[in-house]
Amino acid sequence: MAVLSLFLAWRIKHKNEDAVWLWGMSVVCEIWFAFSWLLDQLPKLCPINRVTDLNVLKDKFETPTPNNPTGKSDLPGIDVYVSTADPEKEPPLVTANTILSILAADYPVEKLACYVSDDGGALLTFEAMAEAASFANIWVPFCRKHDIEPRNPESYFNLKRDPYKNKVKSDFVKDRRRVKREYDEFKVRINGLPESIRRRSDAYHAREEIKAMKLQRQNRDDEPVESVKIPKATWMADGTHWPGTWMNPSSEHSRGDHAGIIQVMLKPPSDEPLLGTAEDTKLIDLTDVDIRLPMLVYVSREKRPGYDHNKKAGAMNALVRASAIMSNGPFILNLDCDHYIYNSQALREGMCFMMDRGGDRLCYVQFPQRFEGIDPSDRYANHNTVFFDVNMRALDGVMGPFYVGTGCLFRRIALYGFDPPRAKEHHPGCCSCCFGRHKKHSSVTNTPEENRALRMGDSDDEEMNLSLFPKKFGNSTFLVDSIPVAEFQGRPLADHPSVKNGRPPGALTIPRELLDASTVAEAISVISCWYEDKTEWGQRIGWIYGSVTEDVVTGYRMHNRGWKSVYCVTKRDAFRGTAPINLTDRLHQVLRWATGSVEIFFSRNNALLASPKMKLLQRIAYLNVGIYPFTSIFLIVYCFLPALSLFSGQFIVQTLNVTFLSYLLTITVTLSILALLEIKWSGIELEEWWRNEQFWLIGGTSAHLAAVLQGLLKVIAGIEISFTLTSKSGGDDVDDEFADLYIVKWTSLMIPPITIMMVNLIAIAVGLSRTIYSVIPQWSRLVGGVFFSFWVLAHLYPFAKGLMGRRGRTPTIVFVWSGLIAITISLLWVAINPPAGTNQIGGSFQFP
Numbered sequence: 017m018a019v020l021s022l023f024l025a026w027r028i029k030h031k032n033e034d035a036v037w038l039w040g041m042s043v044v045c046e047i048w049f050a051f052s053w054l055l056d057q058l059p060k061l062c063p064i065n066r067v068t069d070l071n072v073l074k075d076k077f078e079t080p081t082p083n084n085p086t087g088k089s090d091l092p093g094i095d096v097y098v099s100t101a102d103p104e105k106e107p108p109l110v111t112a113n114t115i116l117s118i119l120a121a122d123y124p125v126e127k128l129a130c131y132v133s134d135d136g137g138a139l140l141t142f143e144a145m146a147e148a149a150s151f152a153n154i155w156v157p158f159c160r161k162h163d164i165e166p167r168n169p170e171s172y173f174n175l176k177r178d179p180y181k182n183k184v185k186s187d188f189v190k191d192r193r194r195v196k197r198e199y200d201e202f203k204v205r206i207n208g209l210p211e212s213i214r215r216r217s218d219a220y221h222a223r224e225e226i227k228a229m230k231l232q233r234q235n236r237d238d239e240p241v242e243s244v245k246i247p248k249a250t251w252m253a254d255g256t257h258w259p260g261t262w263m264n265p266s267s268e269h270s271r272g273d274h275a276g277i278i279q280v281m282l283k284p285p286s287d288e289p290l291l292g293t294a295e296d297t298k299l300i301d302l303t304d305v306d307i308r309l310p311m312l313v314y315v316s317r318e319k320r321p322g323y324d325h326n327k328k329a330g331a332m333n334a335l336v337r338a339s340a341i342m343s344n345g346p347f348i349l350n351l352d353c354d355h356y357i358y359n360s361q362a363l364r365e366g367m368c369f370m371m372d373r374g375g376d377r378l379c380y381v382q383f384p385q386r387f388e389g390i391d392p393s394d395r396y397a398n399h400n401t402v403f404f405d406v407n408m409r410a411l412d413g414v415m416g417p418f419y420v421g422t423g424c425l426f427r428r429i430a431l432y433g434f435d436p437p438r439a440k441e442h443h444p445g446c447c448s449c450c451f452g453r454h455k456k457h458s459s460v461t462n463t464p465e466e467n468r469a470l471r472m473g474d475s476d477d478e479e480m481n482l483s484l485f486p487k488k489f490g491n492s493t494f495l496v497d498s499i500p501v502a503e504f505q506g507r508p509l510a511d512h513p514s515v516k517n518g519r520p521p522g523a524l525t526i527p528r529e530l531l532d533a534s535t536v537a538e539a540i541s542v543i544s545c546w547y548e549d550k551t552e553w554g555q556r557i558g559w560i561y562g563s564v565t566e567d568v569v570t571g572y573r574m575h576n577r578g579w580k581s582v583y584c585v586t587k588r589d590a591f592r593g594t595a596p597i598n599l600t601d602r603l604h605q606v607l608r609w610a611t612g613s614v615e616i617f618f619s620r621n622n623a624l625l626a627s628p629k630m631k632l633l634q635r636i637a638y639l640n641v642g643i644y645p646f647t648s649i650f651l652i653v654y655c656f657l658p659a660l661s662l663f664s665g666q667f668i669v670q671t672l673n674v675t676f677l678s679y680l681l682t683i684t685v686t687l688s689i690l691a692l693l694e695i696k697w698s699g700i701e702l703e704e705w706w707r708n709e710q711f712w713l714i715g716g717t718s719a720h721l722a723a724v725l726q727g728l729l730k731v732i733a734g735i736e737i738s739f740t741l742t743s744k745s746g747g748d749d750v751d752d753e754f755a756d757l758y759i760v761k762w763t764s765l766m767i768p769p770i771t772i773m774m775v776n777l778i779a780i781a782v783g784l785s786r787t788i789y790s791v792i793p794q795w796s797r798l799v800g801g802v803f804f805s806f807w808v809l810a811h812l813y814p815f816a817k818g819l820m821g822r823r824g825r826t827p828t829i830v831f832v833w834s835g836l837i838a839i840t841i842s843l844l845w846v847a848i849n850p851p852a853g854t855n856q857i858g859g860s861f862q863f864p
C-alpha cells in the first residue's frame with residue numbers, strides 16, 4: 017500500500033509533457049486499479065481456518081441418555097430445496113441424481129425433507145422425479161448397507177477407482193451388480209420419458225378429437241362435419257390433463273404460464289426405524305437396514321402472465337412458504353439442480369456450526385462450490401479457486417462468506433428477516449478480527465437454556481408484533497402459525513402460541529396424518545402468484561428480489577442485520593456441481609453475475625448504505641462485489657495503451673528513469689510475494705492463480721463491460737434483465753467428455769477482446785517495422801510498448817484458443833469484424849499521427 021501510494025504520487029507529479037493524453041489516461045486507470053486492488057485486499061486481513069468434529073455432534077445429539085435411552089437422534093430438521101427451471105438445459109437425469117443423493121444423505125430420515133422446485137412446470141421433470149422416488153427404494157438402502165460414497169448413482173457408477181476397495185460385506189459384489197442393472201434401466205426410462213409423454217399425449221389427443229367429432233355428429237345429424245379443434249395438451253399416464261406446461265417451458269406451445277402444482281412423492285416416514293428383510297426387494301437382502309425414505313415433494317409455483325416471477329428468488333420463496341406448512345424444518349439447505357451431495361456427512365458438518373456455542377447467531381453455513389467435468393487445464397477458470405479458497409475463506413474471519421446460491425445451509429428464522437439473538441449486546445463498529453487466532457475449533461457445547469423472544473425490524477426497539485405478521489408474511493394462517501416467535505438454537509420453543517391451536521409449530525417431523533389434503537391445499541395456496549402481493553416477501557423476507565444475483569443480496573441483507581455466516585470447507589467435498597466449459601456459455605454466466613452486481617450497486621443494497629451492524633471490512637467486501645464490473649472501463653483503456661504507445665512512439669512516462677523502474681520493480685515483487693502467500697495459505701496451485709488472472713482480464717474486457725451497459729440501461733430506461741440459464745451437460749458422452757470446450761458460438765461479447773488482440777498485434781508489427789526501417793534504430797524505445805503488449809496478449813491467450821475451436825474453425829465473421837475494426841483504428845492513427853513524424857524522434861523515450 018505504501019509503495020503504491022508513493023508511486024501514484026510520483027506519477028501524478030511527473031507529467032509526460034510529450035504525451036499528456038497518454039499520461040492522463042494511464043494515471044486515471046492506475047488510480048482506479050489501486051482502489052479496486054485495495055477493495056479486494058482489505059477483506060483478507062483476518063483470515064481464519066475452521067475444523068469440525070462430527071464425533072462431538074454425535075455425542076451430544078445421538079448418544080443414549082437417561083432421558084433418551086435409545087439414543088434416538090435429537091438433531092433438528094432440515095428442508096432441502098432443489099431448483100430446476102428447464103428440462104432442456106437442465107436434464108432431468110441430472111436433477112434426479114441430485115435428488116437421489118439427498119434422499120440417501122446420512123441424516124436422520126424423519127428430520128429430512130426434500131423439495132424440488134420446477135419453475136418450468138414440466139411434466140417431464142415431474143415424471144422424472146416420480147421415477148427417482150421409486151428408484152430410491154433400492155438405491156437408498158443400498159447406500160446405507162454398504163456405506164456408498166458418493167450417493168449420486170451416476171457419479172458412483174462412473175468412478176474410476178476400484179469399487180471393491182474397503183468393502184467388507186460379502187454380498188457387496190452381487191448387490192452392486194444388481195443395483196447397477198436397476199440403475200441402467202432407470203436411466204433408460206428417464207431418457208425415454210420425452211418420447212413416451214409425446215406419444216401418450218398424441219394418442220390421447222387423437223382420442224379426444226374423435227370423441228368430440230362423434231359428439232358433434234350426433235348433435236347435428238344433417239349438417240356436414242367440420243374439423244374439430246382441441247388445443248393440444250400434455251397428458252399424464254393416468255389419462256388426466258397435466259396442469260403444467262406443454263412438454264417444456266421454452267417450447268412454442270407455452271409461455272411458461274401454468275397452475276400451481278404440489279405433489280407429495282414420498283410421504284413423511286415413520287418416526288421409528290423400519291428394518292428391512294431379505295424379501296423386501298427381490299434384488300438385495302436388506303435385513304437390518306433401515307429402509308425408510310425422507311419426504312419428497314414436487315412443487316411448481318403458479319405462473320401467470322402479468323406477474324413478475326422474480327426468477328430463482330421467487331421460486332425459493334414459494335418453497336419457503338410451502339415447506340413451512342408441510343414440514344417446517346428449522347434449517348434449510350439450498351442446492352441447484354446440478355449440485356449433488358458428494359459427502360453424505362455434509363449436513364452434519366453444517367450442523368456442527370449451527371449447534372455450536374454461539375451458533376445461534378449464524379444465519380447460514382456456506383460450503384465452497386466444487387465442480388466436475390471441467391477440462392483438465394481449466395481454461396476459463398471454472399473452478400474459481402481463487403474466489404472460493406482465498407476470498408471466501410478470508411472473509412470467514414470478518415462476518416462470514418457471501419451466500420453464493422448453492423450449497424448453503426440456512427437458519428429459517430434468519431430468512432424470515434428476524435434479527436440475530438442478543439443483537440443489542442453486540443458492539444458494532446469494533447472489528448473483532450484478530451491475527452493470533454488461527455484455528456477455531458468447532459465443538460458442540462451446551463449453552464444455558466434461555467427463552468428468547470425473536471426480534472424483527474429496522475428500529476432497535478421494535479419488538480415482535482404478532483398482529484403485523486399477516487401483513488408481512490401474507491394471509492395464510494397456517495404459515496403465520498408455523499413461524500416461531502421464540503426459539504432455542506434454531507428450534508421453536510414448545511410454548512409457541514399456536515401449539516394451543518393444535519398444530520405443533522416447527523415440528524421437527526410432521527406426523528403422517530397431518531400431511532392430509534387440506535395441508536397440501538393450503539401449501540398450494542401459498543405458491544399462487546398473487547400470494548406475495550402487498551407482503552414483504554422478496555423485500556425483507558426470504559430471498560431478496562431485484563438482482564439476477566439474488567444470492568449475494570440475500571446474504572447481504574442478513575449480514576446487514578448483524579447475523580454472521582460461516583464457511584465450511586470439508587476434507588471431502590460436501591457438494592459437487594457442473595459449470596459451463598464453453599467459452600460463450602462461460603462469458604454469459606460471468607455476464608449475469610456482473611449484471612447482478614451492477615443491479616446491486618444501483619439499488620438500496622449498495623454496501624455504501626449498509627447499516628452500522630455491518631463491519632467495515634465486510635462492507636468493503638460487499639462494496640467490491642458491487643463495483644468490480646466498473647473496472648472493465650479502465651481495463652479496456654489500459655489494454656489499448658501499449659498499442660497506442662507503439663503507434664505513437666510515446667510512453668506513459670516521459671523517460672524510463674530509475675525511479676519509475678524501481679517503483680515498477682518493487683510493486684511487481686511485492687505483488688508476487690503476496691500472490692505466493694495466498695497460494696501457500698490457501699493450497700491452490702500457481703496455475704490456478706494464473707488462470708484466474710487471465711480470466712479476470714478476459715471477463716473484464718468483455719462481459720463486465722456489457723454488464724455495466726446493461727445495468728445502466730436498467731437504471732435509465734427500466735429495461736429488465738433476464739436470467740439466462742447455464743446448460744448442464746448430461747455427462748453421458750463418455751468418448752468426448754470435453755466436446756463443449758471446442759464449440760465456437762458467436763457472441764458480441766467477444767468483440768472487445770478480439771479488438772484488443774488485433775490492435776496490439778498490429779501495433780507490435782508497426783512498432784517493429786518502424787524501428788527496423790528507421791535510420792537510427794532505437795530499440796530501447798520499442799521495448800516498453802512491446803513488453804506490455806505481450807503482457808496483454810498473454811492474458812488473452814485462453815480466449816484466443818477458445819476462438820480457434822478444435823480444428824481452428826472460427827466463424828469468418830469474427831475475423832472480418834475484428835479485422836475491419838483493427839484496420840480502421842490503425843488507419844485513423846496513422847492519419848492523425850504519421851509514424852515517420854520527426855517531432856517524436858528525440859530523446860523523449862530513452863533509457864537514461
Ligand SMILES: O=c1ccn([C@@H]2O[C@H](COP(=O)(O)OP(=O)(O)O[C@H]3O[C@H](CO)[C@@H](O)[C@H](O)[C@H]3O)[C@@H](O)[C@H]2O)c(=O)[nH]1
Pocket residue numbers: 099100101102106133135326327328331351352353354420421422564565566567605608609612739740741742743
Ligand atoms: O427463473 C429461474 C431461473 C433459475 N432457476 C434456478 O437457479 C439455479 C441457478 O441457475 P444456473 O443457470 O445454474 O446459474 P449459475 O450461474 O450456474 O448459478 C450461480 O449463480 C446464480 C445467480 O446468478 C445462483 O442463483 C446460483 O445458485 C449459483 O449457483 C438453477 O438451479 C435454476 O434451475 C430457477 O429456479 N428459476
Ligand SMILES: [Mn+2]
Pocket residue numbers: 352354593594595742
Ligand atoms: Mn449452475
